[in-house]
Amino acid sequence: xxxxxxxxxxxxxxxxxxxxxxxxxxxxxxxxxxxxxxxxxxxxxxxxxxxxxxxxxxxxxxxxxxxxxxxxxxxxxxxxxxxxxxxxxxxxxxxxxxxxxxxxxxxxxxxxxxxxxxxxxxxxxxxxxxxxxxxxxxxxxxxxxxxxxxxxxxxxxxxxxxxxxxxxxxxxxxxxxxxxxxxxxxxxxxxxxxxxxxxxxxxxxxxxxxxxxxxxxxxxxxxxxxxxxxxxxxxxx
Amino acid sequence: xxxxxxxxxxxxxxxxxxxxxxxxxxxxxxxxxxxxxxxxxxxxxxxxxxxxxxxxxxxxxxxxxxxxxxxxxxxxxxxxxxxxxxxxxxxxxxxxxxxxxxxxxxxxxxxxxxxxxxxxxxxxxxxxxxxxxxxxxxxxxxxxxxxxxxxxxxxxxxxxxxxxxxxxxxx
Numbered sequence: 001x002x003x004x005x006x007x008x009x010x011x012x013x014x015x016x017x018x019x020x021x022x023x024x025x026x027x028x029x030x031x032x033x034x035x036x037x038x039x040x041x042x043x044x045x046x047x048x049x050x051x052x053x054x055x056x057x058x059x060x061x062x063x064x065x066x067x068x069x070x071x072x073x074x075x076x077x078x079x080x081x082x083x084x085x086x087x088x089x090x091x092x093x094x095x096x097x098x099x100x101x102x103x104x105x106x107x108x109x110x111x112x113x114x115x116x117x118x119x120x121x122x123x124x125x126x127x128x129x130x131x132x133x134x135x136x137x138x139x140x141x142x143x144x145x146x147x148x149x150x151x152x153x154x155x156x157x158x159x160x161x162x163x164x165x166x167x168x169x170x171x172x173x174x175x176x177x178x179x180x181x182x183x184x185x186x187x188x189x190x191x192x193x194x195x196x197x198x199x200x201x202x203x204x205x206x207x208x209x210x211x212x213x214x215x216x217x218x219x220x221x222x223x224x225x226x227x228x229x230x231x232x233x234x235x236x237x
Numbered sequence: 238x239x240x241x242x243x244x245x246x247x248x249x250x251x252x253x254x255x256x257x258x259x260x261x262x263x264x265x266x267x268x269x270x271x272x273x274x275x276x277x278x279x280x281x282x283x284x285x286x287x288x289x290x291x292x293x294x295x296x297x298x299x300x301x302x303x304x305x306x307x308x309x310x311x312x313x314x315x316x317x318x319x320x321x322x323x324x325x326x327x328x329x330x331x332x333x334x335x336x337x338x339x340x341x342x343x344x345x346x347x348x349x350x351x352x353x354x355x356x357x358x359x360x361x362x363x364x365x366x367x368x369x370x371x372x373x374x375x376x377x378x379x380x381x382x383x384x385x386x387x388x389x390x391x392x393x394x395x396x397x398x399x400x401x402x403x404x405x406x407x408x
Binding site: 044 | 253263264266268270271272279281282285
């Protein structure tokens with residue numbers, strides 16, 4: 001992306017970016033394929049796919065257990081698992097499939113667009129606040145904003161907003177910059193024909209490797225911070 | 238560039254809704270196809286493992302119980318065997334005593350019977366001898382006096398004679 005026009009379309013009064021919708025669908029299909037084909041023959045003695053899935057579930061549950069009180073953690077397992085899977089695939093998608101038609105991107109990492117990552121972080125903040133509201137009741141929930149004293153009301157409100165922004169923009173920044181750099185390396189490769197192409201390929205591959213790593217880390221970080229926000233609401237301190 | 242992005246972000250308000258819906262749909266599908274069955278199976282497995290551990294402990298306790306019972310039974314059967322042997326011994330001794338007693342009684346009875354028989358036979362022999370002597374003396378007498386005596390008279394005569402013989406010192 002970076003350069004070129006952005007193709008959009010409108011339904012009712014909502015504007016959609018074609019790239020985001022198509023990429024989102026691709027991630028959705030990939031994620032569904034992963035969980036569908038790894039969970040075909042669920043049995044007491046796990047097959048390869050089931051083993052992988054169980055490992056992934058244990059992994060995301062482990063992240064959640066780090067921050068959410070043990071009694072409440074089971075309610076967030078499905079959410080954490082889906083979030084991690086979705087973000088992980090989103091982060092990796094743009095590294096391998098970067099399709100553009102007429103200069104506008106069609107398939108790329110959905111997480112390289114801030115609207116997507118901010119949507120995700122908004123969901124986290126809403127979920128965290130909802131969990132707090134459900135646990136402490138309206139009164140207790142509202143009281144948590146003036147703790148330890150009413151003086152902290154502004155800072156507590158600001159913290160909610162900053163959580164939402166930092167959570168969403170962190171992952172966006174990493175993924176977006178990764179894709180931009182990939183594109184820059186590619187434009188370098190096209191600069192002077194074959195010699196620059198040969199020079200650029202190793203750089204491109206190295207950066208792709210690093211981006212895979214960064215994308216995985218970011219999915220992990222996003223889930224970790226989300227569970228921290230939820231945990232903080234549930235601890236009510 | 239940043240302003241361009243922010244403007245973009247405010248532009249695609251539909252994407253936000255699209256991603257929320259997509260994410261919730263994915264979550265639902267994950268629950269149906271993977272999360273539900275897999276976590277259920279994981280729970281079942283952990284239940285089974287703890288069940289198996291409990292079961293193993295129980296069967297080990299049962300085995301120990303059985304071993305104790307067997308030991309007890311073995312002890313019991315040893316005592317019983319000893320009892321049987323001693324009963325058999327005492328029974329045998331009793332029987333031996335009985336047999337000996339019976340044999341003694343039998344021998345006594347046989348002896349008495351034999352003595353009776355002997356006495357009877359001697360009596361019979363004595364009677365026979367008396368008759369023979371009477372016949373003989375008749376023959377002798379007939380030879381001597383050359384005439385036939387009346388047998389009963391003769392017998393009377395002989396009897397008195399023998400009686401006389403029986404107590405020779407009284408006459």
